[in-house]
Amino acid sequence: MSHRSATPASTPQADLKGLSASTAPVWREELRRLSPLFILLGAILLIAPLGMMGDIVLERRVTLALVNLVAVVGLYIFMGNSGILTFSAVGFMAIGAYVSALTTLNPMLKQTFLPNLPDWLNALQISPLAGTLAAGCVAAAVAAVVGWPLMRLSGIAAAIATLSLLIIAYIGLGNWTSVTGGQTSLMGLNTWVKLWPAAIWACVAVTIAFVYQETRWALALRATREDEVAARASALLPVPLRLIAFVISAFVSGMAGALYGHFLGTLRVETFYLDSTFLFLTMLVVGGQRSLTGAVVGTFAISLLAELLRLLEVGIPMGPVALSAPAGLGDVVLAGVMLAILVFRPQGITGGREVIWPRRHAPTPKQKEETQ
Amino acid sequence: MGYVVQVIVDALSLGGLYALTALGIGLIFSVMRLANFAHAEFITCAAYALFALSGHPLVMAVSAAVLVAVALAVLTERVAFRPLRAADQATMLIASFAVSVLIQKLLIFAVGSRAKPLDPLPVLAETLNVGGVQIGLLKIVTIVTCAILLLALLFLLKRTRLGLQMRAAAEDFTMSRLVGVRADVVIAVAFVVSGVLAAAVAILYAAQTGFVQPRLGVQIVIIAFVATVIGGLGNLWGVVAGGLLVGMASSFLQAFLPADLRPFREAILFLAVILVVLFRPNGLFPARGLKERV
Numbered sequence: 311m312s313h314r315s316a317t318p319a320s321t322p323q324a325d326l327k328g329l330s331a332s333t334a335p336v337w338r339e340e341l342r343r344l345s346p347l348f349i350l351l352g353a354i355l356l357i358a359p360l361g362m363m364g365d366i367v368l369e370r371r372v373t374l375a376l377v378n379l380v381a382v383v384g385l386y387i388f389m390g391n392s393g394i395l396t397f398s399a400v401g402f403m404a405i406g407a408y409v410s411a412l413t414t415l416n417p418m419l420k421q422t423f424l425p426n427l428p429d430w431l432n433a434l435q436i437s438p439l440a441g442t443l444a445a446g447c448v449a450a451a452v453a454a455v456v457g458w459p460l461m462r463l464s465g466i467a468a469a470i471a472t473l474s475l476l477i478i479a480y481i482g483l484g485n486w487t488s489v490t491g492g493q494t495s496l497m498g499l500n501t502w503v504k505l506w507p508a509a510i511w512a513c514v515a516v517t518i519a520f521v522y523q524e525t526r527w528a529l530a531l532r533a534t535r536e537d538e539v540a541a542r543a544s545a546l547l548p549v550p551l552r553l554i555a556f557v558i559s560a561f562v563s564g565m566a567g568a569l570y571g572h573f574l575g576t577l578r579v580e581t582f583y584l585d586s587t588f589l590f591l592t593m594l595v596v597g598g599q600r601s602l603t604g605a606v607v608g609t610f611a612i613s614l615l616a617e618l619l620r621l622l623e624v625g626i627p628m629g630p631v632a633l634s635a636p637a638g639l640g641d642v643v644l645a646g647v648m649l650a651i652l653v654f655r656p657q658g659i660t661g662g663r664e665v666i667w668p669r670r671h672a673p674t675p676k677q678k679e680e681t682q
Numbered sequence: 683m684g685y686v687v688q689v690i691v692d693a694l695s696l697g698g699l700y701a702l703t704a705l706g707i708g709l710i711f712s713v714m715r716l717a718n719f720a721h722a723e724f725i726t727c728a729a730y731a732l733f734a735l736s737g738h739p740l741v742m743a744v745s746a747a748v749l750v751a752v753a754l755a756v757l758t759e760r761v762a763f764r765p766l767r768a769a770d771q772a773t774m775l776i777a778s779f780a781v782s783v784l785i786q787k788l789l790i791f792a793v794g795s796r797a798k799p800l801d802p803l804p805v806l807a808e809t810l811n812v813g814g815v816q817i818g819l820l821k822i823v824t825i826v827t828c829a830i831l832l833l834a835l836l837f838l839l840k841r842t843r844l845g846l847q848m849r850a851a852a853e854d855f856t857m858s859r860l861v862g863v864r865a866d867v868v869i870a871v872a873f874v875v876s877g878v879l880a881a882a883v884a885i886l887y888a889a890q891t892g893f894v895q896p897r898l899g900v901q902i903v904i905i906a907f908v909a910t911v912i913g914g915l916g917n918l919w920g921v922v923a924g925g926l927l928v929g930m931a932s933s934f935l936q937a938f939l940p941a942d943l944r945p946f947r948e949a950i951l952f953l954a955v956i957l958v959v960l961f962r963p964n965g966l967f968p969a970r971g972l973k974e975r976v
Contacts, residue, residue, distance in 0.1 A: 393772075395775060395776065460956070460960070462960070462963075463960070463963055465772065466717055466775065466911070466915065467911065467959050467963045467964075469775055470907070470911045470955070471956050471959045471960070473904075473907075474908060474952040474955045474956050475952075475956070477904065477948065477949070477952050478952050478956075481945070481946060481949040482946065482949050485946055485949075584900070588779060588780075588783050591776060591779070592780070595776060639791065641783075641787040641790070641791070642784065642788050642791055644787075645783040645784035645787055646784055648780040648783075649780040649784060652766065652773065652776060652777045652780060653762065653765045654765075656773055
C-alpha cells in the first residue's frame with residue numbers, strides 16, 4: 311500500500327478519530343488501518359469450513375454464497391465508492407461467464423454445441439485460472455469503452471443508462487447464436503469451482519476491493535460521492551475517478567461471472583438478468599452499500615436467510631409432523647426483507663462503517679469528555 | 683402502400699400503450715421524484731383480475747381490474763414509498779424495484795408462473811377493411827382509448843383544482859406545500875390516476891397478446907421506463923412524447939429491419955436510449971426546475 315495519505319475510514323467521524331490518535335506507534339496504526347481486510351478475510355476463511363460440516367447440499371450452498379460474494383464485491387467497488395446506482399454489473403458477469411466458457415471448453419464440445427464458432431476460438435483452450443482472468447480482463451475492457459462516455463451521468467440518468475447496458479448485454483448474448491448458443495444452454499463447463507477455490511477467489515475479490523478503496527483515487531471518488539460540487543471545487547474530476555472504479559468493478563464482476571459458470575456447469579443467459587441483479591443489490595443494500603464490510607455482511611446475511619427459508623420449504627421434522635412452508639415463500643420473504651431494510655434502516659446493517667480493530671490505549675481527553 | 687398504413691397503425695397503437703404506461707410513471711415522478719418500477723405490477727395484477735373474472739360480464743371484469751390496480755397503487759404508496767419521501771432518488775428506485783419483485787414473487791407464489799390464456803375483449807377480434815387495407819379493430823380501439831385517456835388527463839390537469847395543485851407540485855413541491863397544497867392528497871391522487879392508467883394498459887395489452895403471466899408488466903414497464911427518461915422525467919408532455927417515440931421506433935425497427943437483425947431490435951432501441959441519455963441527460967424535453975442548485 312503505497313498511498314499513505316489515504317485513510318481507510320468511510321465516514322467523517324472515523325476520520326476525526328484517526329486524527330486525534332496520533333500518539334499510537336506508527337506501525338500499530340498501519341496495522342489497524344489494514345485490520346478490516348484481515349478481519350474480513352478471517353471471516354471468509356472461518357465461514358468456508360462450515361460447508362464441510364454437512365451434506366453435499368450444504369457445501370454447494372456455502373460455495374454459492376462465496377461466489378455471490380465475489381459478485382457483490384464487484385458491484386460494491388463502483389456503487390459503494392461512487393454512490394451511483396448501477397444495474398450493469400450483472401451484464402459484465404454475463405460477459406465474463408461466456409468468455410471463460412468459450413476459452414476453456416473442450417474443442418470437441420464446442421464443435422458440437424457451437425458449430426459456427428470462428429476457427430481460432432474453437433481451437434483455443436486455456437487453463438481455468440487463465441480463463442477466469444481473461445473473463446475479468448474482457449469485462450474490464452468492455453467497461454472501459456462503454457464507461458468512458460457514461461461516467462458523466464449520475465442519479466437517475468446513470469441508473470437508466472446502466473439498466474440499458476444490462477438489457478443490451480442480455481439481448482445481445484441471448485441472440486448471438488453462433489457464439490453463445492443463444493437461447494439454448496451452453497453445457498459441459500468444467501465445474502472446478504468447489505468450496506475452497508470459491509473461498510480463495512472470494513478472498514482475492516475482497517483484497518482487490520480493499521486495496522482499491524485505500525488508494526487516493528477511491529478517497530477522491532468518495533469525496534465526489536459526498537458532495538460533487540465541493541469535490542469539483544477541490545480540483546477532483548469525477549469522470550476519470552468514476553471510470554477507474556467502473557473498470558475495476560467490471561473486472562471483479564467478470565471474474566464472478568466466470569466462477570458462476572464453472573460453479574453451475576451450465577450457462578443460460580437468463581441467469582444474468584433482473585433476478586440476479588435484484589439479489590446482488592439486495593445483498594449490498596442490506597449489508598450497507600457504503601462499506602466493504604457491508605458487502606460481506608449483506609452477502610452472508612442474505613445467504614443465511616435464504617438457506618433457512620430453503621430448509622423451511624423442505625420441512626423441519628418436529629416430532630411426528632414436519633413443519634414446512636410452501637414452495638416459493640423464500641423469494642417473497644427475501645423481497646420483503648429488502649424493502650423493510652430500505653424503509654427502516656436505509657444505510658444497511660453496517661450503516662456504511664468498516665469493521666475495524668478497536669484501539670487498546672487510553673482514550674484521549676477529548677474522547678473522555680464526549681463519553682461523559 | 684397498404685403495408686405502410688398497417689405499420690403506422692401498429693406503431694401508433696404500440697406507442698399509445700407505451701405513452702400511457704410512461705405517463706403513469708411520469709406522473710408519480712413529477713410529484714415525488716420516484717421512478718416507480720412497481721408500476722409493472724399494477725399492470726400485471728390488473729391483468730390477473732381480468733383473468734379471474736374472465737367468465738363474467740365485461741363491465742365487471744374491467745371495473746375489477748381498475749379497482750385492483752388503484753388499490754395496489756394506493757397501498758404501495760402508503761406502505762413503501764411514504765416513509766421514503768425524504769430519501770434520495772436512487773434509494774427510492776431500489777425500493778420500487780423491491781416492491782416490484784415482492785409483488786411479482788407473491789403472484790408466482792399464489793397463481794404459479796405459467797402463462798394463462800386470456801381474451802378480455804373478444805368482440806374486437808375482427809379486422810376492418812379501410813380502402814383495401816386490413817386493420818385490426820383492436821388496434822383502432824387501442825389508439826382511440828389512448829387518445830381519450832390522454833385528453834381526460836389533460837382535462838384533469840388543466841381544468842380542475844386538483845390538477846392545478848398537481849401541476850404546482852410537479853413544478854416545485856416544497857413551494858406548493860408552502861402555499862397550502864396538501865402533499866398527501868396530491869400524491870395519493872397521482873397514484874390513483876397511475877393505477878387507472880395501468881389498468882387501461884393491462885386490458886389493452888392483454889387483449890393484444892392473449893395471455894397473462896407474472897412478468898407481463900415488467901416487459902412493458904422496462905421499455906416505458908426508458909421512454910420516460912428519453913422524453914424527460916418530470917415533464918408530462920415529454921413523457922407522452924417519449925412513449926410514442928419509443929413505441930413507434932420499436933414497431934418501425936420490427937417492420938423494416940433485415941430479418942437476421944430483428945432479434946436485436948430492442949438492443950438497438952436501448953443503444954438509442956443510451957445515446958439520448960448521454961447527450962440530453964434530462965431527456966429530449968427537459969422539465970424545468972430539475973437541476974439542483976447549490
